[in-house]
Amino acid sequence: MSISAHDPEFVALKTLSAALGRDPHRTQAAGGNTSLKRDGILWVKASGTWLAEAEDREIFLPVALEPLLAAVAENDERAAKATDFVIAEENPLGLRPSVETSVHAVIPFPAVLHIHCVETVALVGRQDAKAVIAARLEGLAGVTWAYVPYVKPGLPLAREIDAVSKPGTNVVILGNHGLIVAAETVAEAGRLIERVSAALASPVRAAPTADIAALEALAEGSPYRLPADPAAHATATDPERLAIARQGTIYPDHVVFLGSGIAVLDAGDTPAALAARSPIAPMLIAVPGKGVLIHKEVLNGGDALARALADVTGRIPPGTPVNYLTVEQEQELVTWDAEIYRRALASAAKS
Numbered sequence: 001m002s003i004s005a006h007d008p009e010f011v012a013l014k015t016l017s018a019a020l021g022r023d024p025h026r027t028q029a030a031g032g033n034t035s036l037k038r039d040g041i042l043w044v045k046a047s048g049t050w051l052a053e054a055e056d057r058e059i060f061l062p063v064a065l066e067p068l069l070a071a072v073a074e075n076d077e078r079a080a081k082a083t084d085f086v087i088a089e090e091n092p093l094g095l096r097p098s099v100e101t102s103v104h105a106v107i108p109f110p111a112v113l114h115i116h117c118v119e120t121v122a123l124v125g126r127q128d129a130k131a132v133i134a135a136r137l138e139g140l141a142g143v144t145w146a147y148v149p150y151v152k153p154g155l156p157l158a159r160e161i162d163a164v165s166k167p168g169t170n171v172v173i174l175g176n177h178g179l180i181v182a183a184e185t186v187a188e189a190g191r192l193i194e195r196v197s198a199a200l201a202s203p204v205r206a207a208p209t210a211d212i213a214a215l216e217a218l219a220e221g222s223p224y225r226l227p228a229d230p231a232a233h234a235t236a237t238d239p240e241r242l243a244i245a246r247q248g249t250i251y252p253d254h255v256v257f258l259g260s261g262i263a264v265l266d267a268g269d270t271p272a273a274l275a276a277r278s279p280i281a282p283m284l285i286a287v288p289g290k291g292v293l294i295h296k297e298v299l300n301g302g303d304a305l306a307r308a309l310a311d312v313t314g315r316i317p318p319g320t321p322v323n324y325l326t327v328e329q330e331q332e333l334v335t336w337d338a339e340i341y342r343r344a345l346a347s348a349a350k351s
């Protein structure tokens, strides 16, 4: 297939998606998703695929827009997975639509980009998120924005976005989650995402360097290893970052890839002992003042989320009241069929 292969807008979508996916400040691992509406078809990112790979393999699949929108309007559960609306004959790889497909459907612009931009996430985790964001976005030319407090991604989020959107809403800020921008063309959407991310940017707190030798000694003989990206250590070397991170989980993909929050190693304790006495071994351990360790069985993408935690918490000023996901909100993510599927793909990709 397809009509899409020669459509300049679709080529542009792939190029932009790959660029967003490769930038750890814009999105991480299999997070984020993009789409393009053409001739009644919603071309949307497949679940579990990485935006960074948009130019290397097929990550988009076609979904029939009208029946999906009708199902969203009726709160029909089939809209949640959207698998019933996939145009199977144009989906030779059998890809499954993103968990956010219904979100893309309800936004009436052709090009829709959803990312977990760390500048946005650092603000939407704050209890004063809406006021802080209003101060940054009001008066920005060509921006009509809406704010949606946290709801579970997928169908509930799509219905919430639909409810708060006005005609022309082209920026949707998602509490404890991320950013959506929409435009008539992919190029316009790309420019909008840069302008909004710049408007939402915060200064980054410096962090002391990690103590790699100490971390290696602690990891020796344990089920833990050093993170792939040394930027992840800042969560543990900066006491202000750790004070924020240790209180809970700020956004959904952290739970999906790394489990609840971060475990903190007490002085004199060891990662092996901590894992052995925990009902579920923590995927991410902070060793205060030294750095972080990652469980060797972490899902593919866990390293990117470990770095994101340092990037996000480093942009939240000390003492800022933060909204954490509740236990129930974390549970609904890990027991959600759509996320179990996405984690299974991440697990398969490791081997």
Ligand SMILES: [Zn+2]
Pocket (backbone or CB within 6 Å): 031, 032, 114, 115, 116, 153, 177, 178
């Ligand atoms: Zn998201």
